[in-house]
Amino acid sequence: MLIRSSTANPILPSEITSEALFQSRRDWLKTAMAVGGVAALPALSACSVEAQGVKLAGVKANPLYLVNDEKLNKADEFKNYCNFYEFGTDKSDPPVMAKSLKTRPWTIAVEGEVLKPQVFDIDALYKLAPLEERVYRFRCVEAWSMVVPWVGFSLAELIKKVEPKGNAKFVEFVTLADKSQMPGLRSSVLDWPYVEGLRMDEAMNPLTLLTVGAFGEMLAPQNGAPVRLVVPWKYGFKSGKSIVKIRFVEKEPKTAWVKSGPEEYGFYSNVNPMVDHPRWSQASERRIGEFSKRKTLMFNGYADQVASMYAGMDLKKFF
Ligand SMILES: Nc1nc2c(c(=O)[nH]1)N[C@H]1C(S)=C(S)[C@@H](COP(=O)(O)O)O[C@H]1N2
């Protein structure tokens, strides 16, 4: 169910059925109005639902996905230190510039080499599988990291629904590129739209999370609202934000970062302390909020779940 975090008259979980989670924004507003909370909602039509810090209640923590012995980052750290080049290249740009990103209506087209291509409305996507909370380490290629409680479900759940054909070998993720909303598109720092990709087995790996929230709330716009990917054993740029299209293809997708610098950013980009970036070491990283560096873990600590997918591959060549 949806409850607002910052309203003066909080909507009690008991006042809203679990169905409310799946209501369209309009219906959700009606619900809010019915319990007298709407006066506290500032000009919602002009911005995203997510910008309001909407709580995602009734989400169960999945005990299989925890990061033991490492502290969670603070929600404020996560929301204020962001990479989202469509809203500027400085870590502090997206929290300001993405505020007014329109996230309703929003659809994700799932197409390509599948038997059942479909366009999912964001509200239908919420219904596709039970939302769960998973704590993952998240490691940026720039050698900083965080520990984040994400909310979503395995991308595999969506993939099963569209029934990929035998020749679907890769999955391409295309994210929003809207000049009217994204000032960063004026810069040619990347070839827009931001495109990412995974091999089919990577996309099907249960760790790969189709993500709609974090820290118990809907994703803030700067963190990729309304829906993004989180691929925790790969460098952060593989986790595309604000996804509008998922395409199943035969050939390895041409991703935005590989196009921008193929000798610096590989298609695989598995977190690997033994393979340095040409301009810096990947052996260690700075956890946001900590002073001393910590050692980077092979596959970001997820080797047990993912190493077998790369058996026999030269990870220095396929970096
Ligand atoms: N569309 C889009 N997705 C993106 C990016 C981007 O610039 N545009 N940056 C990536 C990078 S480099 C990282 S590290 C993560 C950062 O996610 P966060 O800001 O939510 O921590 O988002 C990734 N997804």
Ligand SMILES: [Mo]
């Ligand atoms: Mo990154």
